[in-house]
Amino acid sequence: MAVFARRSARALGVLAILGAGAGGAVLLAETAGLASGSAPDAIWLLACGLISAALAGVAAGLSRAAGRLVGVDLVADLALITLHRRSGEVLAVDHADAERTCLVESGLTGLGLFERIQVADRPAFLATVAAAALPRDGHLESLCELRLRCERAGETPVFTWMEVRAVPAEGGLARVHWRDIGATKAQAERDASARAEAERANSAKSRFLAAMSHELRTPLNTILGFSELLATDLDGQMDPARRVDYARIIHESGHHLLGLVNDILDLSRVEAGAYELQCEPLDVPALVGGCVEMMALEAKRRDIEVKSSLPGRLPVLVADQRAVRQVLLNLLSNAVKFSPAGGQVDLQAKVRAGQLVLSVADAGPGMAQDDVARLGEPFFQAGDMEHRRHGSGLGLAVVQGLVLLHGGAFQVASTVGRGTTVTVTLPLAPPAQASEPVVAPFARLGAGLERDADRRRA
Structure with a gap:
């Protein structure tokens, strides 16, 4: 029986060695002394050892296979793998993806790679490598982001963002994995820019609505206030002249409110690209004459003379009649409003x-140059409060939008104390396609308010 046990133990030990390599040999040596004693115990221990060693071998094999697969994935995702001294010097290059980095291994050793790092990022890179080469407090990995110069033949060098992950290597060195994150960075910047733009647009929209609400509230309050006074005169004791005056104020406020609403709607349509031009041949002298006649009553009431100066012959203008008439009426109305009594408004037309x-x-x-630069912003009114009370600040914004929609140009020249000249230029033939919508009123209003805030802070 003892002989059988020893032979069985020897056979199992050999199987263990064959099945588990060196681990089986060690296990056999540890259990050899037991084989001379109780045969069943020895056989049992050796059988257990065989099973354990075999399982360990399988696990090790799976681990090595998994490691190879992970390594393939990591390398495939990496642009570069390098081995560094603490000084940043490259001792070896394990992997270089020339397509991603525009680098070749021969130019990376020594300080070749370090010199391609943007100067501002080099301290962070050196700190990352040093932290991995001399790990402390159990921190075995160090990470930073930097810009690496990428060069292609015949192209201007550019910097691309890299994520640098350094881990300890034998001999006090650092193994560095480089991953291209340029696309991720660019997307993050686009997202941040889009968020900032959305926030600015939302803020500008809120300011625009606040300004619009104020402009609408003023004539509405006037209408409500004077109509209430008329409504309380139940016995007709109010002076007839005062009654007529109240009715006139209500009518003027209603007319102003209607014009304001029309301007807001027109401006919104123009800048949303929803204003469709109905272009047709226009008789410029007849159109100009009609606009001057429409302004004659208001000009006479203010003791302003409106003159027009046109050459003997003008070519036909192909444009939207309603839009061009509105441009002329808005320009004439502004000029009449801001001219002193006894003054003169001149309208000229020519071909160039x-x-x-x-x-x-x-x-x-007239206006200061800072104010001239802001004309066309919704609700912006130049000058002091005495002159601002004459309008809403939408007239020129509508003019600018309609002119740009025709593919034309809008210019203002003004000198304080000497008056203002507004010039619009329209192509005689309509554009091949409608111009792109001009900058949204919300954005232009917001930009103006931000400039005001900057001036106050200064």
């Missing part, structure tokens, strides 16, 4: 380089 040039000049108070 295949374009119709219309200009309206007044002898009003």
